[in-house]
Amino acid sequence: MTKLTQIQRNRYKRHIMLSEIGESGQEKLLQAKVLVVGLGGLGSPVAYYLAASGVGTLGIADSDRVDITNLQRQILHSSDTIGILKTESARRTLKNLNPDVKIIKHNERLTTENARQLVSDYDIIVDACDNFETRYVMNDICYELDKPLVHGSIFQFEGRTTVFIPEQGPCYRCLYPERPPEDLIPGDNEIGLLGVLPGVIGTIQATETIKLILGIGTFLAKRMLIYDALNMDFQEIELKVSPECPLCKEKKDIS
Numbered sequence: 001m002t003k004l005t006q007i008q009r010n011r012y013k014r015h016i017m018l019s020e021i022g023e024s025g026q027e028k029l030l031q032a033k034v035l036v037v038g039l040g041g042l043g044s045p046v047a048y049y050l051a052a053s054g055v056g057t058l059g060i061a062d063s064d065r066v067d068i069t070n071l072q073r074q075i076l077h078s079s080d081t082i083g084i085l086k087t088e089s090a091r092r093t094l095k096n097l098n099p100d101v102k103i104i105k106h107n108e109r110l111t112t113e114n115a116r117q118l119v120s121d122y123d124i125i126v127d128a129c130d131n132f133e134t135r136y137v138m139n140d141i142c143y144e145l146d147k148p149l150v151h152g153s154i155f156q157f158e159g160r161t162t163v164f165i166p167e168q169g170p171c172y173r174c175l176y177p178e179r180p181p182e183d184l185i186p187g188d189n190e191i192g193l194l195g196v197l198p199g200v201i202g203t204i205q206a207t208e209t210i211k212l213i214l215g216i217g218t219f220l221a222k223r224m225l226i227y228d229a230l231n232m233d234f235q236e237i238e239l240k241v242s243p244e245c246p247l248c249k250e251k252k253d254i255s
């Protein structure tokens, strides 16, 4: 494992001071490879904090371009990058923040065709996307390849987050066995959303990702945290393996 330079010792000083992290933990972060799927409201704080924390390789996947309606919440992007690909806009912001981080751009949506190739190079996958298809694809490939999946979702004033660890309890399909019918799914720009909401959920996703890399603390696994911003309330619900889940039905519920 490569040793930290003096500049890195300064940059990550406040991490190194924590006994749970130290120099060896910071080296682990610098060696880690994380894929962030979606560079919108959730992906922005996730990628920003992971880059600031010195996660050494960040894959960033999104096929969209920056639009002015994104800027109320998607803090990776700015008025200067309207019209360009979100991956490029994000790369500029993240490189400017921390040149230690290697950024790998994936200008594509995750599909059943490309998922294996995209996901297999990374240690941990962060679900920061905004659609059901991608979530199912991500869930299935992470389950198959045994990669932790750090889930986040947002709706109006409410956010939800959990960590799916294959071998340890439920997966996304246990929670949401079927995709809702098309007419029940609001389009990307058709629902209101409190701009700061994804900041809270995305920051929790980044926290869990860092803890998974370091192997410290208690993970948000087998439980979902539900944040109600309007009433400033956090609740937790226990998650169980579904006997109907096509992936997990063989598995004994160990929760």
Ligand SMILES: [Zn+2]
Residues within 6 Å of the ligand: 170, 171, 172, 173, 174, 175, 241, 242, 245, 246, 247, 248, 249
């Ligand atoms: Zn399942």
